[in-house]
Amino acid sequence: EEEATKNGYSLVTCISNESLEKEKQSLNMLSDVSVDAIIISLTSETQETNEIEHLNDILHYDIPMVMFDRANTDVACDSVVINDFSGAFEAASYLFKTGCKNVGFLSTLSNTSVGNKRLAGYQAAVSKEEGAVPKVLYTKLATLEQDLGTFLDKNEIDALITTDESSAIYAMNTIRTKGLEVPNDVSVIGFTDGTLARNYFPSVTTVKQQAEIMGKKAIEIAIRNINAKEKQAPQQEVIETELVIRNSTRKL
Structure with a gap:
């Protein structure tokens, strides 16, 4: 404006x-x-x-x-x-560098240009990490907590990339309900870098758009x-x- x-x-x-x-x-x-x-x-x-x-x-x-x-x-x-591809690639690569072995990807933006490019960037980073396997969850905000809860029960995850800021907050809440800590048990990275990411506890590592x-x-x-x-x-x-x-x- x-x-x-x-x-x-x-x-x-x-x-x-x-x-x-x-x-x-x-x-x-x-x-x-x-x-x-x-x-x-x-x-x-x-x-x-x-x-x-x-x-x-x-x-x-x-x-x-x-x-x-x-x-x-x-x-x-x-x-x-x-550069959505590069942003997701850098996020996943950083998580691997911090010692994470099982990095998941949560998308509420399926079938959108930004969602697809972020997924591709994540997959490219995973493919470069020896022994790493892509673990992807497609969901919507309305059902995210339930879907992610089931996803965590079925998959060993020590890090999670979400495609937007709200999803990161919802994901962190769900991780806590499972008796896990952020970031000690599961690291979380979101996209956007708005007010929520800066002021939430713990503050959210973010791909700034x-x-x-x-x-x-x-x-x-x-x-x-x-x-x-x-x-x-x-x-x-x-x-x-x-x-x-x-x-x-x-x-x-």
């Missing part, structure tokens, strides 16, 4: 709550009021169904569109994403496209993550 205001633009924010239908309604509304540009992070439902007709409609109206975080390369627009940098870059690209005299070929800006070490993981 600061970057937009600095350049003389106001932001209109729409919340989709991961609903494809709400995403469509919001885009229709924004196109009807003739906004200068649209910046969008796709809903999980959009990515699961790979439905993109409503996104291409925006481009047909000649409204500049920039995707951030969750993007679809089948849509001919610019995008700003983080660089949201502020990503937001500023998306605004810059949108304004550049608004002012462009000719359309440019779509480009994807990839921003590197940062592993923020806190107290939910063992020390090196």
Whole structure:
């Protein structure tokens, strides 16, 4: 918002709550009021169904569109994403370096671009560790504690990577209900680096998604496209993550 205001633009924010239908309604509304540009992070439902007709409609109206975080390369627009693969790879590699042998992966983002890339990064790190085997749990926040409890009963885990911040908190609560300690028995790493990760006890080691940098870059690209005299070929800006070490993981 600061970057937009600095350049003389106001932001209109729409919340989709991961609903494809709400995403469509919001885009229709924004196109009807003739906004200068649209910046969008796709809903999980959009990515699961790979439905993109409503996104291409925006481009047909000649409204500049920039995707951030969750993007679809089948849509001919610019995008700003983080290096999800590298972020997960670094997280898993760090856990192995601290002495963890059985690193699990918990995803609430199945069938999304970010979830798939984080899973691939985790799997790549596991494949480089002698004797390590991927242990993956797909779940939803509503059933995470029950699903993870069963997962822990069936699998020997001494570390867990989750695909988002809320999942990390839920996971740590579940680990405690099993009579285990974080990080002495199970280390936990999440993604995002928001308020919860910083203020929870123990504070959560996190793959920082660089949201502020990503937001500023998306605004810059949108304004550049608004002012462009000719359309440019779509480009994807990839921003590197940062592993923020806190107290939910063992020390090196």
